[in-house]
């Protein structure tokens with residue numbers, strides 16, 4: 001399985017528009033972060049988790065020519081606003097499978113009503129197959145996916161476990177019963193916003209405590225704010241086998 005980090009930034013991305021913060025002005029490519037998403041590939045399958053406003057740029061950058069589906073963690077704008085740009089995939093492949101909590105799919109139906117239109121649909125609009133996730137494991141591309149339930153402040157969010165890889169973003173609270181589903185991971189990806197606490201995201205300390213509980217072989221941090229600091233400086237402070245993810249990073253599991 002190959003995982004490509006398409007974006008590793010928090011909701012505004014890095015640089016933030018108009019910001020004079022030193023991290024936003026950094027020339028290090030590792031300090032430039034699009035909105036969070038990963039491309040997960042195995043055999044001939046490719047799935048993306050979330051489809052934020054940078055989706056088009058991310059698909060071009062990753063030279064992705066086919067997607068088998070999109071898994072949504074939750075309905076916030078930084079995770080869904082690229083859905084219109086599935087058009088090139090739809091034109092070549094037909095309906096694109098989208099997976100999410102019923103509430104998330106309903107939010108997409110409101111935001112992108114023309115995509116879900118059944119009568120007099122605009123000919124250029126893409127179409128999707130809606131697949132609801134209810135918390136039980138489901139299969140895509142011959143592989144079992146285990147949803148991991150968490151809270152983003154008060155909002156329910158899903159993370160996903162694929163075999164020995166798990167991807168969790170926008171988590172603030174994860175119950176022990178869900179943490180049990182994360183045993184024996186080779187790679188855990190988890191969100192860490194910055195050092196300061198935040199109402200709906202793990203800060204660095206909370207993310208490291210979470211990693212300590214899950215005990216994966218390796219962990220990567222994502223959904224990073226410019227307030228976290230420069231990639232190279234933060235990386236030096238992290239424990240062994242914990243890495244700050246960066247855009248375009250590829251890992252094999």
Ligand SMILES: [Zn+2]
Pocket residue numbers: 010011076078079170223
């Ligand atoms: Zn987010």
